[in-house]
Amino acid sequence: MTTIAFLTSAEGIERAELVEPWQAVTDAGHDAVLLSPETGEVQLFEHLDKADTRPVDKAVGEASIDDYAALVLPGGVANPDALRLDEAAVAFVRDFVASGKPVAAICHAPWTLIEAGVLEGRTLTSWPSLQTDIRNAGGTWVDEKVVADGNLITSRNPGDIPAFNNALLEAVTHGAGSTGS
Numbered sequence: 616m617t618t619i620a621f622l623t624s625a626e627g628i629e630r631a632e633l634v635e636p637w638q639a640v641t642d643a644g645h646d647a648v649l650l651s652p653e654t655g656e657v658q659l660f661e662h663l664d665k666a667d668t669r670p671v672d673k674a675v676g677e678a679s680i681d682d683y684a685a686l687v688l689p690g691g692v693a694n695p696d697a698l699r700l701d702e703a704a705v706a707f708v709r710d711f712v713a714s715g716k717p718v719a720a721i722c723h724a725p726w727t728l729i730e731a732g733v734l735e736g737r738t739l740t741s742w743p744s745l746q747t748d749i750r751n752a753g754g755t756w757v758d759e760k761v762v763a764d765g766n767l768i769t770s771r772n773p774g775d776i777p778a779f780n781n782a783l784l785e786a787v788t789h790g791a792g793s794t795g796s
Contacts (some may be wrong), residue, residue, distance in 0.1 A: 617787060618646040620711075622675060622682040622704060622727075626658035627693025630666040631773040632721050633659060636687050639780035645787065648683070650675040652701040660691055675722060676703035677738060686711045690722025690742065690772075699730035712766065717786035719768040721779055725749060728767070738762055739769040747779050 621641050623632060640647045649672045651657050656668040680686075686708070687696065698704045709731040712718050720728055725741040726748065728734055735753035739762050746756035761770045761778040768786060770779035 624697035629691035632689035688724035
């Protein structure tokens, strides 16, 4: 069975951007594992309001990319902003991208990709406020529902989750590597 890692900080995760891809992954017969800088629980949000919590399966510093077929980076404004300050999380993301395995990031999650230094020459999308950051990191920003560039899959917001989920599952099933949207 294929295992897919979801990486978040301790709080500020946009609920739909974790829960809906997680459900799509498990509905497709894959295992999902929640990684975070520390064990315990993470706090999900619906925009700026606290929602439910989720238990962390493993601290990212103890995780090996060899154990996962893909990585999902949910958004929320506070989540990736905190995550990009954690050295172990940034190193995990950098190594995962370098592995060639699918990495799917939605909304504000590309902030962690920027911090990992993996956007040079890549085309992606995100929440619109990240476009200057992406360009400054050497990437090309486009306003599309979902963009697949090599092993990177990105989407703009919760409204794009169905397309995001489809692209993620396609990459897991048939391998990353297609370019375009």
